[in-house]
Amino acid sequence: MARIVERVSLPSPSPGTARHLVVHRFGRQGARPRVWLQAALHADELPGPLVLHHLMPKLAEADRNDQIPGEIMVAPLANPVGLSQVVGSVLQGRYALDGSGNFNRGFVDLREPLDEAMAGKLGADAATNVAAIRTTIENLLAEHKADDESAILKLTLQRLAATADIALDLHCDDQAALHIYCGPRQVDAFADLAARLGAAALLTAEDSGDTPFDEALTRPWWRLIEHNPDKPIPADAMLSCTVELRGRADIDDAMAKRDAAAIFDWLQAQGAIAGKAPPTPPPTCQATPLDGVGPVRTPHAGLWVPCVEPGSAVTAGQIVGYLIDPMLPADTGRLALKAPVTGMMFARMRPDLAKPGDRVAKIASPTSIPERRGKLLGDR
């Protein structure tokens, strides 16, 4: 079946302007398994669009060979609103400049409404339950209203992805090794993806706070599972995670091509592409809890000068960089910042002026840290 390129219009934010999403559809429209792949929801995170650029010809070829039993939808640039936010020659794609916040927070939280809508409607057959839950999700999102442009964009993306079987949201960190965020119930599926991508960390949280895209898709299912232990609801009926494709500057054709091949193989292993996937390589990390991530924070403002590369194993107390106050004499103006935990330093802030309380490095450890509560992702 031929590839369809769909243009999804967004409401005009101001007279004389118009924006739209582009969605490439492979396979059979409406068939399953349905896959949603998106990149650059944080519009200034551009390794993802390059990976999808390399993945799409492979999907087109699989489609020509009739190897896509369901449907694979690809939105290579998921945030045309953010893409337009160039301030002083710098693309500012993380927060909406209209004040509506982080583009990857505040998706519609369907946990309560879905729970209420499904009360008394679940039966003894898993497939029937899954179909009924998907229809209800679709109806709830169809009823949902949004006003401002960012909210409409988020609702549009959520409507496109919410009834998929698989949804990957491709991001990147500031400077980082490849890492993945997913729910603890879906570790097995994403450990396979992590191994294929050579991830340095696979971070799990049931609820990291503020409803990012992947959790908006998965958490409503988990709430139903918790509240209906006697009813069969597969925990992987909606598989979704966030893949952090290293750092912002890691835009490289050869690397993106390898990542695209790994995602293709994983989709094949999941049954979204027919044929036998290459065997999973040995794991490059173990799953660790998101609340086990030890942040390195700055006690005061200063120049952040890191000395440990992302993707390095560190031990608690090890110096990972320095916070420098150039106004002070050199012997007093240099503070060593140390790893709070032993583990994998998977991401760091680029060398820059840091504010008090900035998280300048993140270290994945296998043990939950008691003080880490609430909004686990932070906002930076």
Ligand SMILES: [Zn+2]
């Ligand atoms: Zn992001």
